[in-house]
Amino acid sequence: MKSKRSFSLLFFMFLLVIVFVTFSIISVEARKSTNMRKKLRKRHKDDHGSNGHTRGSHAPCPAPLPNPIQENIFDVLSFGAKGNGVSDDSEALVAAWKGACVVAGATVRVPAQHKFLIKPVILQGPCMPDLTLQIDGTLLAPPDASSWPKSSLFQWINFKWVQNFTIKGSGTVDGQGYNWWSSSEFYYIQKSYSKQIPGMKPTAIRFYSSNIITVRDIKIINSPLCHLKFDNSKGIKVYNITISSPENSPNTDGIHLQNTHDVEIQRSNIGTGDDCVSVQTGCSNIHVHHINCGPGHGISLGGLGKDKSVACVTDIIIEDISMKNTLYGARIKTWQGGIGMVKNVTFSRIQVYDVMYPIMIDQYYCDKHVCKNQTGTVVIAGVKFDQISGTYAMQPIYLACSNSIPCTDVDLTDIQLRPSLKHQGLQQAVCWNSYGKSQGPLLPSSIDSCLRSGGGLIKRIARSHDRVCY
Ligand SMILES: *[C@@H]1O[C@H](CO)[C@@H](O)[C@H](O)[C@H]1NC(C)=O
Ligand SMILES: *[C@@H]1O[C@H](CO)[C@@H](O)[C@H](O)[C@H]1NC(C)=O
Numbered sequence: 001m002k003s004k005r006s007f008s009l010l011f012f013m014f015l016l017v018i019v020f021v022t023f024s025i026i027s028v029e030a031r032k033s034t035n036m037r038k039k040l041r042k043r044h045k046d047d048h049g050s051n052g053h054t055r056g057s058h059a060p061c062p063a064p065l066p067n068p069i070q071e072n073i074f075d076v077l078s079f080g081a082k083g084n085g086v087s088d089d090s091e092a093l094v095a096a097w098k099g100a101c102v103v104a105g106a107t108v109r110v111p112a113q114h115k116f117l118i119k120p121v122i123l124q125g126p127c128m129p130d131l132t133l134q135i136d137g138t139l140l141a142p143p144d145a146s147s148w149p150k151s152s153l154f155q156w157i158n159f160k161w162v163q164n165f166t167i168k169g170s171g172t173v174d175g176q177g178y179n180w181w182s183s184s185e186f187y188y189i190q191k192s193y194s195k196q197i198p199g200m201k202p203t204a205i206r207f208y209s210s211n212i213i214t215v216r217d218i219k220i221i222n223s224p225l226c227h228l229k230f231d232n233s234k235g236i237k238v239y240n241i242t243i244s245s246p247e248n249s250p251n252t253d254g255i256h257l258q259n260t261h262d263v264e265i266q267r268s269n270i271g272t273g274d275d276c277v278s279v280q281t282g283c284s285n286i287h288v289h290h291i292n293c294g295p296g297h298g299i300s301l302g303g304l305g306k307d308k309s310v311a312c313v314t315d316i317i318i319e320d321i322s323m324k325n326t327l328y329g330a331r332i333k334t335w336q337g338g339i340g341m342v343k344n345v346t347f348s349r350i351q352v353y354d355v356m357y358p359i360m361i362d363q364y365y366c367d368k369h370v371c372k373n374q375t376g377t378v379v380i381a382g383v384k385f386d387q388i389s390g391t392y393a394m395q396p397i398y399l400a401c402s403n404s405i406p407c408t409d410v411d412l413t414d415i416q417l418r419p420s421l422k423h424q425g426l427q428q429a430v431c432w433n434s435y436g437k438s439q440g441p442l443l444p445s446s447i448d449s450c451l452r453s454g455g456g457l458i459k460r461i462a463r464s465h466d467r468v469c470y
């Protein structure tokens with residue numbers, strides 16, 4: 001009886017021991033894995049922290065990490081920028097860029113309430129995907145044209161070979177172009193008397209050979225020359241930006257595209273001393289919409305074919321645009337003597353207010369008083385002007401196509417243009433060598449007989465010209 005009871009007591013104690021041992025093993029394991037996670041987190045911090053030290057080699061991170069957002073921010077202030085608008089912060093910006101470039105999903109931060117003086121810089125890729133430049137403060141270009149490094153007169157901030165990249169933020173990129181603008185007047189006067197060649201001027205932001213780029217929300221102001229330029233690039237989105245410089249700033253295009261494909265520019269305000277959007281040679285599949293444009297020279301394709309060059313521009317849609325007090329509205333301009341083709345272009349739903357020349361094709365474009373007459377032209381085929389309405393100050397429609405090869409398939413649909421109070425020019429639509437059709441409500445009524453109809457042979461000749469483009 002006694003031995004039976006002591007046996008069950010022993011058995012009970014044995015069970016207790018087993019339970020205790022199991023529990024301790026589990027808890028030791030748990031503690032081990034917590035330590036491991038802590039270590040990993042620490043290593044990640046050392047790798048990515050924005051402390052300005054050179055980061056070591058990048059071991060692949062084995063576990064998903066908590067709160068990656070803070071750790072992927074590269075603030076220019078942490079890289080030695082002063083942010084006082086006077087000290088040169090270029091090196092800090094480049095260092096922050098280089099740090100962020102090697103981390104996927106990283107952000108270079110230009111913080112609010114600071115001004116950063118930046119000399120001409122190259123921010124180069126390729127970088128890891130999803131890099132962002134967050135501009136909440138202000139980037140200032142050197143204010144003095146004479147001290148600008150002569151080796152980089154082409155642009156101020158140059159993004160090169162960048163992919164899958166975004167610029168955003170509530171900040172401002174200020175090209176401080178005042179000195180440059182007045183110097184161009186000086187050069188212009190010099191040119192007419194002693195043939196001095198005008199000096200080069202820098203574009204504010206240039207993307208060269210870059211793909212899948214978004215630029216949104218920021219302001220770009222007072223560029224010495226063009227404000228935002230893309231060349232040899234593809235897959236561009238521009239959204240909700242503001243570009244401005246004074247009306248009397250020469251050659252300060254808003255957005256300038258060259259050899260660039262698959263572009264959408266939308267919901268932005270652009271007012272400068274030149275074209276709001278300028279589409280140059282080698283561009284295709286460009287969609288520009290919901291833009292407030294003015295002051296400036298409107299939205300234009302060209303000048304194309306300068307010095308007998310080849311120009312190819314295709315598949316362009318410009319729509320839902322408001323233009324106020326611009327020199328031109330919807331415009332295509334080519335130099336005499338060029339080669340190539342402009343085709344499949346639509347200008348649609350364009351509202352104009354006090355625009356000098358709302359609709360223009362000029363195949364005699366010339367930056368001097370007289371240019372030599374030349375045979376050969378960049379051929380223009382398939383251009384629709386649709387729902388263009390509002391007021392003009394000089395002349396409602398001016399289509400001057402080449403003597404060598406006329407424009408074909410030019411369509412004018414639903415055009416309603418009235419002279420503005422400032423009107424002091426022609427009320428007639430003027431068309432030269434333009435084939436196409438007009439329909440819908442047309443005002444002034446002279447539009448109706450402006451275009452020539454037919455021209456089957458000419459169309460075939462025109463079409464043969466896109467061979468140089470493809
Ligand atoms: C970068 O690529 C990723 C994956 O393709 C995509 O989700 C992201 O939107 C891209 N980022 C930009 C800025 O285009
Ligand atoms: C447009 O940009 C401004 C200025 O950065 C910002 O405040 C606003 O939220 C943006 N709007 C949209 C719809 O993204």
Ligand SMILES: *[C@@H]1O[C@H](CO)[C@@H](O)[C@H](O)[C@H]1NC(C)=O
Nearest residue numbers: 285286314315316317344345
């Ligand atoms: C004209 O261009 C538009 C916009 O890029 C495109 O969707 C359309 O297919 C083109 N039409 C022709 C006939 O190529």
Ligand SMILES: *[C@@H]1O[C@H](CO)[C@@H](O)[C@H](O)[C@H]1NC(C)=O
Nearest residue numbers: 364369370371372373374403
């Ligand atoms: C060019 O041709 C036009 C029209 O044929 C003519 O009026 C003009 O005087 C010519 N210009 C020059 C510079 O030869």
